[in-house]
Amino acid sequence: MKKIFDLRSKKGKSPLGSFTIPGRDRGHHRTSFQPGYHIRDRDLGKIHKAASVGNVAKVQQVLLLGKNGLDDKDKMNRTALHLACAYGHSAVVALLLERKCLLNLCDSENKTALMKAVECQEEECATLLLEHGADPNVVDVNGNTALHYAVFCQNISLAAKLLSYNANIEARNKDDLTPLLLGISERKHCFCKLTQLPEGDVISLFFRTALILAVNYESLNVVSLLLQRGADVFSQDVFGRTAEEYAVINSLNYKPQRAANHHN
Template sequence: MKRIFGFGRRKSHPSLSSGRAGGWGYLLRDQDLGKIHRAASRGKVAKVQQILLLGKNGVNDKDKKNRTALHLACANGHAEVVTLLVERKCQLNLYEGEHRTALMKAVQCKEEECATILLQHGADPDIMDASGNTALHYAVCAQHIPIAAKLLSYNANIEARNKDDFTPLLFAVHENKQQMVEFLVKKEANIHAVDKAKSLLETPPF
């Protein structure tokens, strides 16, 4: 497949591109965290279980940054903690302070196992952040094809449009993420989708 050209690169959505230096995980400060958040962020399964049993924190309690234990476990790749929390019937689709769900955070941090657990337990892949991005837009930004494939296997909307009118495919072209462009085209994303600038994707020869 020849390279597909669409439109010039612009600055990414703040919601997709912001993150602490060197990674996408949360900046953690002890003064922001409750007991359960601290334990979840460090992957301490037994401690999280003990805190819940003693009633020191509830499973959906939020820290000072509006993050749940699930957000923190997903961002740090602690799949065992994620499993414990979902078994305790935590709410899967809550937003944190930056208007991201735990699934979005798992995808952004390239934590495929955590994302898979969430999807298996019914997390909604089509919820949007403040900029209209879905988990699939986050997978495009991370250029993580296995996670994108997993999202699509759970019926994520391949044509979801964010507030810039970008579908995941248009966003992949916009960000010059060629492998993701080719993957989404193979998954039958609409190559005739038009963004706000009326830029049309070229049809690739096969």
């Protein structure tokens, strides 16, 4: 006989129960989602202006005349590559890559061009960067990686691409959240699509904290997925509680049932 979740929640019950999320309940949730950049002409060099509007010819001219260097930063520490990626100008990105620009320079929030491309959902730019060796595991000022942003934006395609280029699926930000846990805490339900990702990478995340978070947020589709992939409902968190116990707290109707292939 095997216990499984009966995935129904009772109306009127707080999805948080007695559970707290690091950072969020202290008022310091650290997911800074700011697609694009605030552009002011006085902050930009000539190459930055040209890159931000996708003017390939102007970028070439600026470089040829030596008015700016390839990796020069503006007043916000952004390179031409940052700005081209943020606004999806893949032709400018390709030119800068051809000229051997530095890939992993960081802006004032410690975001790389790759991180900005992911945050702004510019998949073509992100792909070009990855193909040329951009590091997917640089962390921003809040400890987030490009994979955190891909998950936060519910972009399974970008998440899978980052993983194929060795993005660290276990990376934890300053709230101690992996990309998966960040998504669950933000109620991002793209995780039912995680079966598209490599088996080994997915299984490595499907353990105690992920399941417990999913239960506490009543993310029933995520709970179902985790159970299908073999998450242990009896593993304890740092408070000594199991997913089963949190299910009781949150009235998720956790009850003994026989497996479907078990005969009475």
